[in-house]
Amino acid sequence: MTALETVELGLPTTIGTGLAHIPHLASDAPAQTKKDFTSDQEVRWCPGCGDYIILAAVQGFLPELGLRKENIVFVSGIGCSSRFPYYLDTYGLHSIHGRAPAIATGLATSREDLSVWVVTGDGDALSIGGNHLIHALRRNVNMTILLFNNKIYGLTKGQYSPTSEEGKITKSTPMGSVDHPFNPVSLALGAEATFVARTMDNDRKHLVEVLKAAASHRGTALVEIYQNCPIFNDGAFDLIKDRTQQEARLVHLEAGEPVQVGSVEERRTLVRGDNGELFFVPAAEATPDRVIRHDPYAADPSQAFAISRLDGPDMTHVPMGIFRSVDRPTYDDRVRAQVQAATDTAGGPATDDDLDALLRGRDTWNVG
Amino acid sequence: MSSKTVQQLDRVVIRFAGDSGDGMQLTGDRFTSETAALGNDLSTLPNFPAEIRAPQGTLPGVSSFQLHFADHDVMTPGDAPDVLVAMNPAALKANLADVPRGAVIIANTDEFSSRNLAKVGYAANPLDDGSLDSWHVHPVALTSITVEALAEFDGLTRKEKERAKNMFALGLLSWLYHRPTTGTEAFLTKKFGAQPEILAANLAALKAGWNYGETTEDFAVSYKIAPAPMPRGTYRNITGNVALAYGMVAAAHKAQLPLVLGSYPITPASDILHTLSALKRYNVTTMQAEDEIAGVGIALGAAFGGAIGLTTTSGPGLALKAETIGLAVSLELPLVVVDVQRGGPSTGLPTKTEQSDLLQAMFGRNGESPVAVIAPRSPVDCFDAAFEAVRIATTYRTPVIILSDGYLANGSEPWAVPSTEGLPDLRVSYASEPNAVDDKGKPVFRPFLRDPETLARPWAVPGTPGLEHRIGGIEKADVTGDISYDPDNHEKMTRLRAGKIAGIAKSIAPLEVDDPSGEAEVLVLGWGSTYGPIAAAVRAVRNTGTKVATAHLRHLNPFPANTGEVLRAYKRVIVPEMNTGQLALLLRAAYLVDIQSHTSVRGLPFTTVELADVVVRALEDLS
Ligand SMILES: Cc1ncc(C[n+]2csc(CCOP(=O)(O)OP(=O)(O)O)c2C)c(N)n1
Ligand code: SF4
Ligand SMILES: [Mg+2]
Numbered sequence: 001m002t003a004l005e006t007v008e009l010g011l012p013t014t015i016g017t018g019l020a021h022i023p024h025l026a027s028d029a030p031a032q033t034k035k036d037f038t039s040d041q042e043v044r045w046c047p048g049c050g051d052y053i054i055l056a057a058v059q060g061f062l063p064e065l066g067l068r069k070e071n072i073v074f075v076s077g078i079g080c081s082s083r084f085p086y087y088l089d090t091y092g093l094h095s096i097h098g099r100a101p102a103i104a105t106g107l108a109t110s111r112e113d114l115s116v117w118v119v120t121g122d123g124d125a126l127s128i129g130g131n132h133l134i135h136a137l138r139r140n141v142n143m144t145i146l147l148f149n150n151k152i153y154g155l156t157k158g159q160y161s162p163t164s165e166e167g168k169i170t171k172s173t174p175m176g177s178v179d180h181p182f183n184p185v186s187l188a189l190g191a192e193a194t195f196v197a198r199t200m201d202n203d204r205k206h207l208v209e210v211l212k213a214a215a216s217h218r219g220t221a222l223v224e225i226y227q228n229c230p231i232f233n234d235g236a237f238d239l240i241k242d243r244t245q246q247e248a249r250l251v252h253l254e255a256g257e258p259v260q261v262g263s264v265e266e267r268r269t270l271v272r273g274d275n276g277e278l279f280f281v282p283a284a285e286a287t288p289d290r291v292i293r294h295d296p297y298a299a300d301p302s303q304a305f306a307i308s309r310l311d312g313p314d315m316t317h318v319p320m321g322i323f324r325s326v327d328r329p330t331y332d333d334r335v336r337a338q339v340q341a342a343t344d345t346a347g348g349p350a351t352d353d354d355l356d357a358l359l360r361g362r363d364t365w366n367v368g
Numbered sequence: 369m370s371s372k373t374v375q376q377l378d379r380v381v382i383r384f385a386g387d388s389g390d391g392m393q394l395t396g397d398r399f400t401s402e403t404a405a406l407g408n409d410l411s412t413l414p415n416f417p418a419e420i421r422a423p424q425g426t427l428p429g430v431s432s433f434q435l436h437f438a439d440h441d442v443m444t445p446g447d448a449p450d451v452l453v454a455m456n457p458a459a460l461k462a463n464l465a466d467v468p469r470g471a472v473i474i475a476n477t478d479e480f481s482s483r484n485l486a487k488v489g490y491a492a493n494p495l496d497d498g499s500l501d502s503w504h505v506h507p508v509a510l511t512s513i514t515v516e517a518l519a520e521f522d523g524l525t526r527k528e529k530e531r532a533k534n535m536f537a538l539g540l541l542s543w544l545y546h547r548p549t550t551g552t553e554a555f556l557t558k559k560f561g562a563q564p565e566i567l568a569a570n571l572a573a574l575k576a577g578w579n580y581g582e583t584t585e586d587f588a589v590s591y592k593i594a595p596a597p598m599p600r601g602t603y604r605n606i607t608g609n610v611a612l613a614y615g616m617v618a619a620a621h622k623a624q625l626p627l628v629l630g631s632y633p634i635t636p637a638s639d640i641l642h643t644l645s646a647l648k649r650y651n652v653t654t655m656q657a658e659d660e661i662a663g664v665g666i667a668l669g670a671a672f673g674g675a676i677g678l679t680t681t682s683g684p685g686l687a688l689k690a691e692t693i694g695l696a697v698s699l700e701l702p703l704v705v706v707d708v709q710r711g712g713p714s715t716g717l718p719t720k721t722e723q724s725d726l727l728q729a730m731f732g733r734n735g736e737s738p739v740a741v742i743a744p745r746s747p748v749d750c751f752d753a754a755f756e757a758v759r760i761a762t763t764y765r766t767p768v769i770i771l772s773d774g775y776l777a778n779g780s781e782p783w784a785v786p787s788t789e790g791l792p793d794l795r796v797s798y799a800s801e802p803n804a805v806d807d808k809g810k811p812v813f814r815p816f817l818r819d820p821e822t823l824a825r826p827w828a829v830p831g832t833p834g835l836e837h838r839i840g841g842i843e844k845a846d847v848t849g850d851i852s853y854d855p856d857n858h859e860k861m862t863r864l865r866a867g868k869i870a871g872i873a874k875s876i877a878p879l880e881v882d883d884p885s886g887e888a889e890v891l892v893l894g895w896g897s898t899y900g901p902i903a904a905a906v907r908a909v910r911n912t913g914t915k916v917a918t919a920h921l922r923h924l925n926p927f928p929a930n931t932g933e934v935l936r937a938y939k940r941v942i943v944p945e946m947n948t949g950q951l952a953l954l955l956r957a958a959y960l961v962d963i964q965s966h967t968s969v970r971g972l973p974f975t976t977v978e979l980a981d982v983v984v985r986a987l988e989d990l991s
Contacts, residue, residue, distance in 0.1 A: 023831075039838065041850065070833045075669070078841075086838050086851065091830035093672055094840025095665075096695050102630075102662035106669025106677070107830075110628045110653060114673070114830050132665070135658040335653060342648035350650045352788040355621050358650065359614055359785050361604050363551065365405050367784075368600030 009334060018142060018218045021112045023068045032063035039089040045080060050201035050227035051148065055087055058146075061208045062088075065115070065215055072115045075104040077129060079121035080155045081148035081227070098129025101136035101145065108143045109332040115215070116143040123153045126162040126182050137193040139331035140219040144211075147184055147222060150229035151236050158232035165313040170232075185308040185323055188222045189301045195221035196304070197322040201228060202241055206320065213322055219330045239315045251310065253294045253321030258286075259307060261317055270307075278306050280317070296325045372582070373589045379438035380545065380593060381446030384537070385463045386455030386476075388421050388431045391534035396433025398538055398555065402547035404605040404782055407595030408437040411900065412780045413445035413973070418635070418718045425479070425487045430462040439594040443904035445779060447975035451544075453537055455479060455510070458488045469502035474540070476533070478511035506586050510536055517576035523565045532573035539577020546592050549574055601784035608747035608776035609636070611783065612706060613643035615754025617650045620676045622755075623762060623794040628675040629654045630666025632685060635718040636774040637708040640680040660685035664692040664705065671701045674798060674829035676758060680706040683725045684715065686769075687732065693767050694733040697865065698841045700816075700825045702761035702768075704754070705739075709773040711971050720971025721774035723896050724947040729769040730925055730954065736862050738869040740764070741925040743771040745899035748783040750776060753922070755791070762796045764872055765824045771924070773946070775973050776897045799826035799835055804847075813837055815849040823868035870926050879928040881937075882906075883917035890986050891938035895921040895951050898944050898974060905979030909987075916983055924951070932959040940986050942966055944979055 025032070037059045045051045062072065072090040076082035078097035085092030095103050100118045108116040118136075125133050125147050136145070152170070153159040159172040163184065167176040188196045195217040199210045207225065214221035226237045240249050251261045251270075259270035261280060269286040270278055278292060295303065304324045310317045343349060350358075382399070386392045393414055403410050413434045422429035436446030451472040454460040456479035467473065480493050494500050495507050514536040518529040535556075542549050553571060560567035581587045606614075620627035631641045633656070645654045653670075657663040664679040671677030679689065686707045696703045709725045711717025729741045740760045744753035750772055757768040802811035803826060815837040816825050828835040837849060845852035846860055881891070894902045899920050906918045919934060921927065935941050935955065943952045944966045952965035966982050968974060 041838075068833065070836055071831050073830045086840070088838075089836055091836050092838035092840075093669075093699075094838065094842065096691055096841055099661060099665045099692060102657065102665030103669035103672070105655070105662070106628060106630055106666030106671075107673045108669075109655065109666075110626060110670040110675045111673040111830065131658055132662055135662065335655065339648045339651070339653055343651070346649040350621060352621075355618060355650065355788040356785075358647070359618070359788070360602060361606075363401055363405070364602050364604045364785065365407060366602050367407065367595075367598045 009329070018144075018216045018221070019065065019067065019115060020218065022115050023071050023113060024066050025068055032069065034060045034063065036069060037062045037089050039087050041086045043087050044083065046231050048230040049080070050150065050229065051081055051084070053201045053204065054146075054148065054207070054225055054227060055084065057204050057207045058211065059088065061211055062090075064212065067115055071113055072117070073107060074117045074119055075100045075107065076119040077121070077124035078155065079124045079153070080229070081121040081150075082119055082124060084119040098124050098127070099132060100124070101129060101132040104143050105136055105139070105141045105331075108141050109335050112332070112336060118143060118145040120145060120147055121154070122147065122149045122151060122161045122163040122184070126184060126187070130162075134187070134191040137188055137191040137220050137222060140194050140328050141332050142218055142220070142330045144214045144217075144221045144223065147224045148227045149184060149224050150227045150233055152229050152233035154229050154232055181313070183308060183311055184222070184224045185311070186305060189305045189308055189324060192301065193222050193324065194219040194326050194328050195322070196324045197222070198224045198226070198320050200226040200237065200240070200320065210322065213325065217325060218333075219328060240318050249315055249318055251317050251319040253296070253307070253319055253323065255294055255296050255322070257294060258291050259294050259319075270310075278310065296322045299326060372587070374546075375589050375591050377591050377593050378440065379436065379442070380451065380591065381434065381436045381449045382451045382453070382541065383432055383434040383449035383463060383466070384453045385430060385432035385459035386453075386534070387424055387458065388417060388419070388429045389424065390431070390455045391531070392431045392433050392455070395534045395538050396435060398552045399541060399547065400435055400605055400780060401551050401555070402542060402549065403435065403437045404603070405548060405551055407598070408439065408593055409442040409596035409598065410435060410437040410605070410781060411442045411445045412436075413775065414778045415972075416719055425456055425458055425484050427458050427462050427488055430458050432459070432463060437593060439596050441596060441598075442781070443900040443907070444973065444976060447977050451541075453541065455533070455537070457484050457490055457494075460494065461488045461490065467503065470504065472504045472506065473500065474506045474508055474537075476510035477507045478509050508540070508580070508586070513580065514573050514576065518569050518572055521565060521569050521572075524569055528566065529569065532570050535570045535573040536577035536580070539574040539579075540581045541577075542574075543578040543581030544587060544590050546590060549578065598782070599784060603782045603784055605780050606748060606783045607639070607778055607780040608744065608750040608772055609639040609708070609778070610643050611748055612744070612750035612754050612770070612772060613640045613647070615751035616644070616676070616678055616704065616758070617647055617652060618751070618788065618791055619755045619758035619794055620652070621650065621788065622791050623676060623758060623796060625796070626675045627652045627678060628667060628670035629678045629680065630657050630663040630670070631655075631680045632657050632660045632663045634660075634682045634685050636710055636777045637680045637682045637685070637706065639777065640706060640708070660688040661692060664689040664703075668692055668696050668699075668701065668703055671696070671703050672699070672830070674827070676704065676762070677702065678704045678706070680708070682708050682710050682718075683712050683728065686725060686728055690733045693739065693769075694735065694737045695841045696767045697733070697737040697739060698844075699839050700765045700865075702765055702827070704757045704761050704768050704770065706770045706772060708777045709771060711969065717971045719774065721897065721973060722946050722969055722971065723771070723773055723898070724950065724969065725771060726895075726924060726947065726950040727953070729771055736866065738866050738925065740766055740768040740869060740872055740923075741771060742768065742923050743896035743921070744776055745896060745920055745922065747776050747779045747781050749899075751783070751786075755794075756922070759792070759794055760872055760875075762794065763824065763875070764822055764868055765827060766869060771896055773897050796827065798832065799828035800832060802834060814847050815839060816844055817847050818864070823864060823871055872923075873926040873929045876923050876928055878930040879919050879921065879934050881917050881919045881934055883915075885915050888915040888917035889939040889990055890942060890983060891917045891919060891934070891940070892942045892944065892979070892983060893919050893921065893935070894944055895924060898946065901974035901976055901979055902944060904976040905974075905983060908976055908980040909983045914984070914987060916987070921951070924954070927958065931955075932961070935959055935961045939990055940964055942982060942986055944974055944982065946973070
């Protein structure tokens with residue numbers, strides 16, 4: 001067999017501008033408000049569901065993008081969280097279980113002028129749709145994926161999910177789950193996602209900050225949002241929501257800053273050990289050359305991955321924020337660029353004559 | 369030119385057979401091109417193993433290419449070869465049963481070594497033991513003569529020289545049937561332009577084959593087949609897969625919309641993906657997805673965005689796409705799904721043909737989820753079927769499944785190339801403004817307010833101001849499209865969706881019956897690729913002075929409005945299918961008529977003789 005050739009793609013790419021080519025509101029247009037993004041549909045989540053807070057945050061934040069709302073599309077799968085699009089007055093497609101990333105890939109690639117958002121759950125994205133998720137991430141299609149992680153199957157009434165802890169007792173695991181869970185951030189980094197972040201339903205300010213960064217990222221942005229399901233998995237995130245415990249557990253990732261946890265008095269700093277392993281030491285004991293400074297822009301995802309591994313089922317340390325944000329040519333830009341390049345080389349869009357030439361091919365003969 | 373006898377024939381069937389590595393498909397392709405250029409009508413049937421390179425010289429490794437050409441119109445690749453070119457003992461053994469006694473066998477004696485004979489279980493060499501006495505055998509030392517002819521090519525190894533033996537065979541056959549070789553020379557020049565020595569060797573082998581025919585006494589007669597009378601026009605030869613790809617491109621062009629393909633490779637559909645991938649300049653976007661589900665998801669996402677969404681696959685892939693096709697039924701968006709059928713179940717016979725996905729196409733989804741189903745009847749007809757699929761999909765906002773099959777996909781025939789200008793205009797309009805008012809008199813957009821004629825809902829693509837709306841797979845309220853669990857609404861929507869598909873029948877031509885005398889008592893009704901064999905069988909029966917009618921279904925769902933009437937007008941309706949009776953089942957259920965179901969699942973198209981015999985026996989039965 002002959003080895004296949006590869007070519008230098010060398011095609012134009014738009015870097016770092018996730019909202020480029022999407023029509024924005026005219027500068028003199030009246031400012032949009034949350035109301036403009038609120039549909040007339042009655043919201044049907046259970047009282048107290050974390051989805052409400054996320055919805056309100058998204059509705060409140062979308063006006064900040066300054067996009068024409070007809071150019072925004074929310075695509076979702078199936079699950080409680082996937083009902084999201086119905087409540088937003090944008091274009092929306094509530095699809096089937098797990099397939100939203102694939103459908104959104106078709107839409108985003110064929111329509112450069114749309115801001116495409118995927119809303120999915122831990123079951124939707126990581127069980128049935130795991131394949132589509134990792135392929136969207138590796139391709140780097142320009143879209144933002146909001147993964148609502150409540151560590152449970154909500155809509156089907158409380159079975160364990162691929163993010164549920166080992167030993168978890170649910171309807172389908174009366175003796176405790178023996179499934180080892182995914183860490184969605186580690187998974188995404190492993191799939192070479194270019195933007196990976198984690199945030200939480202009850203921290204609106206952080207949520208909006210992360211969403212803003214995700215929207216302006218060109219490529220697939222994966223945002224894991226910890227979301228409480230008060231009906232089937234209540235309190236799943238209490239350890240990091242509880243004010244007295246929070247400080248000791250939450251690791252706020254800030255670009256360029258040391259990775260730290262704990263109150264001012266008990267601050268601990270992340271350092272690298274002799275074998276490359278990361279661990280926290282009291283801030284005062286951290287020697288400067290061993291201190292880990294968070295670098296979401298690093299081309300090599302290893303450090304971001306190592307930070308994602310600080311997390312564990314007991315939530316001793318939970319990193320929050322943007323793990324990775326790097327530029328890589330997007331799949332959709334390149335697909336469109338190839339179509340454009342082929343069209344330009346051929347002298348412009350195909351005319352009837354061009355099509356006639358294609359249909360005839362090179363080997364014709366005439367009769368009569 | 370030769371001083372040997374030239375005999376005029378009206379038709380010939382040639383089968384090239386050899387090891388997978390012998391280049392038989394290429395040889396067949398080239399002979400086909402030469403034949404097309406001469407103006408014969410033709411039909412081809414490649415037959416190759418699923419394994420890329422099965423062990424050399426073994427029966428599973430045999431690859432063949434059959435070509436039927438004539439001075440009149442050709443309906444099938446031919447039942448039985450008049451000439452078998454057997455490049456090795458395996459090729460002889462695998463094909464001999466199909467070759468009638470008296471036919472010509474050209475065998476490459478070099479390969480009939482005791483080792484090769486043993487590999488396929490020949491105790492003695494059939495070329496010497498008299499077992500082929502009833503055939504007209506030409507033993508030709510194809511390999512060694514080729515190597516000898518290339519003696520002066522010092523830069524080539526013996527292996528490389530041997531590889532040119534298929535060109536020697538092509539040259540010999542070209543001489544035997546008076547085919548011009550200029551096209552093949554041009555083809556080789558293009559293919560091996562960068563390797564001048566290999567090019568020269570292939571050209572020399574081709575020439576040597578021709579000269580061998582002309583000089584050896586073994587070939588005393590050569591044959592001419594006059595061009596077939598064909599309607600005026602510019603012709604080319606085309607396979608079903610390429611015709612289908614071109615049909616989609618042409619239809620999208622006439623719809624003035626981009627074509628977006630989402631696909632996952634699978635035999636025998638992959639060539640459509642390959643062909644379309646090279647046609648980007650025709651506003652074609654192709655995405656090779658991570659699996660079939662993503663392939664159809666991509667197509668559906670693109671359709672939501674206003675493109676012609678296409679996904680191409682074979683039976684196993686159609687199974688995976690089922691849920692998404694159901695979503696498209698519920699969303700009421702246009703979508704074209706191509707299933708190039710192959711033998712099943714499961715992986716089945718990847719490279720062999722079958723028509724066994726009809727029921728899957730009809731019913732292979734959860735819930736009441738009707739889709740339009742159509743089938744091309746010949747390789748060339750794949751172009752028109754693609755066009756029709758796009759018309760139905762965009763007009764009725766529905767998935768349309770095209771059921772091609774392995775025989776159509778790889779088979780080829782001459783095509784009177786249409787002019788783009790003359791093709792139907794398929795332009796569609798997206799919704800651009802509100803289509804209703806709410807109770808307060810405010811203009812609003814109702815995504816499920818239907819066109820009263822077609823029952824199609826508006827195609828409102830993202831980016832259109834004022835028409836923001838949400839759709840999904842949950843049952844929707846009629847008109848508004850809001851989520852609805854109301855029992856009466858679900859009843860209504862289910863029937864509306866079914867009624868919409870049934871209503872497509874109003875836009876299609878009645879089933880046309882070919883019954884010249886109007887007195888036939890037996891009707892042979894087919895669908896898809898059985899068209900050629902049925903037409904050939906009917907012609908054969910009529911040639912004996914017997915009356916028989918025939919009709920062929922392009923639309924499987926819905927059927928043409930007069931189908932029941934046609935069925936009831938005949939004493940006996942025979943439905944030949946390459947499955948175990950799927951169309952028969954549908955027809956019986958829909959029209960409560962009896963059907964004589966004649967079926968076969970051998971991975972091969974019907975032969976004319978077989979079908980003619982079925983008709984004759986039915987006629988005897990009735991008399
Ligand atoms: C093909 C298919 N299989 C199973 C289901 C049932 N189902 C619906 S949602 C769901 C799990 C949802 O869990 P998750 O994605 O975590 O969403 P949540 O409800 O927790 O927001 C399942 C199994 C389905 N709708 N479709
Ligand atoms: S089941 Fe849980 S996730 Fe679903 S709506 Fe109710 S609270 Fe929210
Ligand atoms: Mg969940």
